[in-house]
Amino acid sequence: MTDVKSGDAGPRASSGQGARYLEIEAVLRREIETGVHALGARLPTEHELCARFDVSRFTVRQALSGLREQGLIEATPGVGTVVIASRRREGFVQTLSSIEELLQYPSETYRRQLKIDHIKASPELAMLLKSKVGAHWVRLKAMRLTRTSSAPISYLDIYVLPKFASVFDLPNPTGAPVVRQIEEHLDCRAAHAQIEIFVGHITAELAAPLMAQENDPALIIIRRYRGPDGAIFLVTYSVHPESRFSLNIEFERR
Numbered sequence: 421m422t423d424v425k426s427g428d429a430g431p432r433a434s435s436g437q438g439a440r441y442l443e444i445e446a447v448l449r450r451e452i453e454t455g456v457h458a459l460g461a462r463l464p465t466e467h468e469l470c471a472r473f474d475v476s477r478f479t480v481r482q483a484l485s486g487l488r489e490q491g492l493i494e495a496t497p498g499v500g501t502v503v504i505a506s507r508r509r510e511g512f513v514q515t516l517s518s519i520e521e522l523l524q525y526p527s528e529t530y531r532r533q534l535k536i537d538h539i540k541a542s543p544e545l546a547m548l549l550k551s552k553v554g555a556h557w558v559r560l561k562a563m564r565l566t567r568t569s570s571a572p573i574s575y576l577d578i579y580v581l582p583k584f585a586s587v588f589d590l591p592n593p594t595g596a597p598v599v600r601q602i603e604e605h606l607d608c609r610a611a612h613a614q615i616e617i618f619v620g621h622i623t624a625e626l627a628a629p630l631m632a633q634e635n636d637p638a639l640i641i642i643r644r645y646r647g648p649d650g651a652i653f654l655v656t657y658s659v660h661p662e663s664r665f666s667l668n669i670e671f672e673r674r
Contacts, residue, residue, distance in 0.1 A: 441482035444473050452492050452503055463501040530595040534561040536588055549655050558585040571631045573664050577657040599645050608647050616642040632661040
């Protein structure tokens with residue numbers, strides 16, 4: 421079958437050529453599923469696939485794009501297109517009723533403030549805060565604890581823009597997170613939140629205050645909040661020793 425190259429105008433087209441890339445996508449998917457292209461193997465090059473199916477490079481790229489979206493292949497610079505799964509991934513939608521539910525603290529928690537200082541972002545800190553080097557921030561060092569346990573749940577570094585620094589002076593009998601206090605008292609709505617979660621270790625500096633051992637495993641969570649103008653106004657960096665946290669995440673299968 422000859423590809424109609426004059427139709428190479430739009431992505432994922434629905435023309436006759438569009439049906440052709442879907443045919444190629446289906447053939448390659450079957451070959452991956454049946455082991456013709458094994459896990460970790462490189463697919464033929466675009467040039468080789470063009471020759472095999474007698475189509476343009478654009479059509480081949482559309483077919484490969486579909487396989488990437490299904491989680492079957494991955495393009496690696498200098499290596500080529502590699503098979504990373506033999507079955508297409510199922511789609512899930514992550515649903516949370518609120519940002520805070522990503523980290524489910526035990527009830528009756530509170531924040532103990534340790535130190536507040538005005539700082540300028542160093543090159544390393546600017547990367548964490550996604551801000552300019554030398555930008556002014558106010559940092560709160562704090563611990564989050566429960567009223568029923570002597571061991572802290574986490575250590576916190578909380579960074580806010582100077583115009584929101586008064587949030588640290590507000591009474592907080594319910595232990596509300598800083599973002600909620602800013603929204604309720606300082607008239608700045610969090611329009612977007614980015615949450616990073618990764619595993620790290622307890623540093624020597626934090627071992628004693630966290631009542632943990634240096635190099636113990638820890639869950640580290642970074643939250644960056646942007647206002648309606650798109651600018652980051654709040655960043656929190658929390659360190660949670662193992663076994664002192666739980667994640668409450670719901671998934672809905674589609």
